[in-house]
Structure formats: structure tokens, C-alpha cells
Amino acid sequence: MRLSSRAESFFVLISPTIVIIFWEIVVRIGYVEPLFFPPPTLVLATLIELVKTGELQPHVFISLKRIFFGFLLGVIPGLILGLIMGWSRSVRIFFDPLISATYPIPKIALLPLIMLIFGIGEMSKIVLIAIGCFFVVLINSMAGVMSINKIYFEVAENYGASKYQIFKKIVLTGSLPMIFTGLRLALGLSLILVVAAEMVSANQGLGAMIWKAWETLRTENLYVGIIIIAFLGLLSTSILKRVERKLMPWGRT
Amino acid sequence: MKVICKNISMGYTTQNGPIEALKDVNFEVGEQEFICVLGPSGCGKTTLLKIIAGLLKPTDGQVIYKGEKSTNPLNSVVFQEHGIFPWLNVIDNVSFGLEMRGIKKEERYEISRKFIRKFGLARFEKNYPHELSVGMKQRVGLARAFVNGPEILLMDEPFAALDAQTKLILQEELLRIWKEHKKSVIYITHDIEEAILLGDRVIVMTQRPGRVKKDVPINLGRPRSIETENSEEFTSLKIDIWNLIKEEVYISIGA
Numbered sequence A: 001m002r003l004s005s006r007a008e009s010f011f012v013l014i015s016p017t018i019v020i021i022f023w024e025i026v027v028r029i030g031y032v033e034p035l036f037f038p039p040p041t042l043v044l045a046t047l048i049e050l051v052k053t054g055e056l057q058p059h060v061f062i063s064l065k066r067i068f069f070g071f072l073l074g075v076i077p078g079l080i081l082g083l084i085m086g087w088s089r090s091v092r093i094f095f096d097p098l099i100s101a102t103y104p105i106p107k108i109a110l111l112p113l114i115m116l117i118f119g120i121g122e123m124s125k126i127v128l129i130a131i132g133c134f135f136v137v138l139i140n141s142m143a144g145v146m147s148i149n150k151i152y153f154e155v156a157e158n159y160g161a162s163k164y165q166i167f168k169k170i171v172l173t174g175s176l177p178m179i180f181t182g183l184r185l186a187l188g189l190s191l192i193l194v195v196a197a198e199m200v201s202a203n204q205g206l207g208a209m210i211w212k213a214w215e216t217l218r219t220e221n222l223y224v225g226i227i228i229i230a231f232l233g234l235l236s237t238s239i240l241k242r243v244e245r246k247l248m249p250w251g252r253t
Numbered sequence B: 001m002k003v004i005c006k007n008i009s010m011g012y013t014t015q016n017g018p019i020e021a022l023k024d025v026n027f028e029v030g031e032q033e034f035i036c037v038l039g040p041s042g043c044g045k046t047t048l049l050k051i052i053a054g055l056l057k058p059t060d061g062q063v064i065y066k067g068e069k070s071t072n073p074l075n076s077v078v079f080q081e082h083g084i085f086p087w088l089n090v091i092d093n094v095s096f097g098l099e100m101r102g103i104k105k106e107e108r109y110e111i112s113r114k115f116i117r118k119f120g121l122a123r124f125e126k127n128y129p130h131e132l133s134v135g136m137k138q139r140v141g142l143a144r145a146f147v148n149g150p151e152i153l154l155m156d157e158p159f160a161a162l163d164a165q166t167k168l169i170l171q172e173e174l175l176r177i178w179k180e181h182k183k184s185v186i187y188i189t190h191d192i193e194e195a196i197l198l199g200d201r202v203i204v205m206t207q208r209p210g211r212v213k214k215d216v217p218i219n220l221g222r223p224r225s226i227e228t229e230n231s232e233e234f235t236s237l238k239i240d241i242w243n244l245i246k247e248e249v250y251i252s253i254g255a
Helices: A005-011 A014-028 A040-052 A056-087 A089-102 A107-118 A122-146 A150-158 A163-174 A176-200 A206-215 A219-247 B045-053 B090-094 B096-100 B105-118 B134-147 B164-181 B192-198 B226-230 B232-252
Strands: B002-014 B017-029 B034-038 B060-066 B075-078 B152-156 B184-189 B201-205 B212-217
Touching: A014 A040, A040 A056, A040 A219, A056 A089, A056 A122, A056 A163, A056 A176, A056 A206, A056 A219, A089 A122, A107 A122, A107 A176, A122 A163, A122 A176, A150 A163, A150 B075, A163 A176, A176 A206, A176 A219, A206 A219, B002 B045, B002 B184, B017 B045, B017 B212, B034 B045, B034 B192, B045 B075, B045 B152, B045 B184, B075 B134, B090 B096, B090 B105, B090 B134, B096 B105, B096 B134, B105 B134, B134 B152, B134 B164, B164 B192, B184 B192, B192 B226, B192 B232, B201 B232, B212 B232, B226 B232
Parallel strands: B034 B184, B034 B201, B075 B152, B152 B184
Antiparallel strands: B002 B017, B002 B060, B201 B212
16 A cells, blocks of 8 residues: 555654554553653643743753764764775774774763863863764765765776875765765664763753752653653754755765 | 877786786877777776876877877866766866866857757756756766867766666767767776777777777668667677677686
8 A cells, every 4th residue: 555645744743643643542541651651732731830830841852952963073073094005005094993893892981081071070071972973984984985986986086086086086975875874874873871870970961850850850851851762853854954964965876 | 280199008906916907009090090998897998097097007009199289288088977067067067178278158058059059058058967867967967078179088887877778869969969069089988889889999998907809890871870780790799799709708707
């Protein structure tokens, strides 16, 4: 069965709607403990309440700020080094042992060390996110350059491209699809890391909010936190998709 | 401008030991001459072309470009199938060489449009390669080389991936546009009929290590078309060249 795109955008809403309605009903008639699964209407009411009192916004704002700076701080050097490593075999061989050895470390395991070095303030959270983003973007952009068909480098050379032109027209452009894969993964990772860091050592931020909700057994606040994080994930991914379409009008190949 | 290949030898090492790809290749391409290099697959034809293009350095010998100095690029290559950039639309692919030489957008588009029209691509100017057929893509590759205005055009089996009919059409188009612009061409192919149809001379290569087996002049009148292939002269040339190349093919397939 094929649906028109309008019908399709309606169709995708059906299954989540059913789940939410079902959830509401089973909680209301008492089959499920509301402490674990507060009814969706209550979560929604709590969300509105938290926005009205202005309690929610600072949490969202500070998490976003940490993600933003951590993302930039990790992505920029990761992208540059990744592209160069993909392009130059000798640079790749030089750095590869370091990258291969440090890449598999779960980044959260570094948090205590980072806090030791950078203190428990903003910097340690930003650095943790940056380290995570750095690796995924590096690995993906390097793979992106290496996947470019060699013939394009020959074409560029034959048609008189300078090193700089080759970098701009072949290395960077040709690896864009993989760069965007890396950026998408980096965004997802940023959300994970910011929440983890905030749960451990923060008074503000979505992770801290969720943790506090758990400590005070205010499950509906906990759900609000989860929903906001999910929403941020969706929003950032769709923004990135838009940028991707703008920068890559030839589409993914 | 004349191109002279002098004692070109090429070897490289692979995991299975050293390979001698070319050995003492000698030939000349005169001004405005269309030369076809014909050989069995794996005889080093593409390696030879890359050496002439300056993309590879031969282990021995040299390529000499002889003639008046000009500001034009020495050579432009039309690559096999995947030579055009998937991330550039037709007009940006075609004007790539001009862009690399720093020619302003308006000017390079104007020059490119002339060739885009000649190759029947006018309606596809803004299209990306994945929206084009294989034949159209090769037209883009040809247009890009012609626009660049080189002293000599180097073509590496540009039509090898095309179906027979599209191939015929593109061969005729190429001959028509070549006649207009009178460029020297070195055209690599493994297709005997194509070599005879296009070339002023056909250089038959041996099996690896590739050497020049024979330099066959093609004294068929121009313009040539599919009808040329029905003439008696064409058929006898075809048989002559087939006899030259047959034993090389036998060696290459291990028979």
C-alpha cells in the first residue's frame, strides 16, 4: 500500500497516539502504578507548570550552552584533523596509533579525570562533550575522504587544481556525506554526555533536573526532563538535515 | 603541437612482485591528428595515457610536447565512466578546468555553454550527474575536456561502458566536434571498429609489457559515419588489425 506524503505524515502519528491513550487509560483505572508511569496528562500539565514558573528554562538553556560549546570545541579540530588524515597517508600513519588507542575508551569513563583537571564547573562538561565529538567527527571525516574515488583527484590534478583547490573542491566536498554522518552522531553523543555529566556534578541542566526529580520522587518532573531531551535530539537532527540538504544539493550517493 | 613518446617504460611493484607494464613505447602524434591506441585489456594502455597526461612518471623515457608556446593547457583527459564530479552540476563540471585557472564565473559559463549546446546538454545545465544517463555523463566529460582548450585531448576508453547504439551516436558527435576544433587526440580503446572509425592511425599494442606492435595508417576518407563501417576497406582493415591483435589476446586470456 502506498500513501501520499500527506497521508503518510498523518499515518506516522497513529501508533504513538495509541500508546499514549492506552497509557493514560491503564493508569487512570489503576492497573499501573502512577509513581512509575504518571499519566501523560499529568506530565503535560507539569511541563506547562514548569514553563510558567520559569523553572524549566534555565535547565534547558544551560544544557544547550554546554552542548553548543562542547560540540564546537570538538567538531572543529576533529574535522580538520580527520580531513588531513584522510588526505595524507603519512599524517594518517603518524596519528593513527594514538587515535586507535584512545577512541574505544567510553568517554564517560573520563569524566572523573576531567573533573579533576578542569574542576567541577562548566569547563569539565564542555571538555567531556568536546572529546566525544572530536573522535566521532574525526573518524567519520577521515573515512569520508578515504572513500572518495581516486579518479577525482586525478581529474583535479589534470585540470590544473592547486593544493588548496583540491582540498576545497575534492577533499572537503567529496567527504561531506560522511562529515554529516559524523556530525549527527556527535550531536547524539553530546546529549548523552551532557546528561551524564550533569547527573554527576551540576545543580542546573536537564541531567541535574532529572536526577533531582529521582531524589525527590517527582516522577512527572523526571518525565518532563526525558521528553525535553528527546525533543532536543529530534530538533537538532532535523536542523542538521536541513543544513545538509542545503550544502549537498546533489544528494547522498 | 606535436607529442612525442620516447622510449617510455613503466614498471611498478605489487604484492606479487614487480610488474613491467610498458616497455620502450615510441610513437609520435602530429598536429591535429587523431591517434587510436588499441590493445588487449591489461596491456598498459591506461598507464600510458596517464604518463602522457603527466599523472604518472615513467620509470624510463619521456613525453615531449613540441611546438609553439601557448597559454593553453597541454592536455586534458576524458576519463572512463566515473570521471565527472557527482557533487557538481553539469555546467560546473564542464567549466571545472576554467574555474581552476581562475576565470570568472560569468566568463567561464559563457564559454562552457557553447560546448554544452554542441553536446546537446543545454536542457541539463543545472542537473547533477546522478540524474543523467551514462551517455549524457560522458558527454559532460567530453565537453569539459573541449572547453578547457588543451593542445591535445587524451581519452581513456570514454565510451567503453555505453550500449552499442549510444556509442555510435557519441562517436559521430565526437568526430563532428573534433573536426570543428581540429585538436590532436590520443584515444585509448580495446574496440577494433571504434579505433578504425575514429583514428587517422591505429597504434596496436602488444600484451604486457606493452610495446607498439604496429602503427597502422587508416586511409579512409572523412567525414566518417556508420556507413563507413560497411565499406570494403573498413572490413579489410578490421581483419588486418584483428590478425595483429589476435595472438596478443590469446596470450592475455592464457589460451
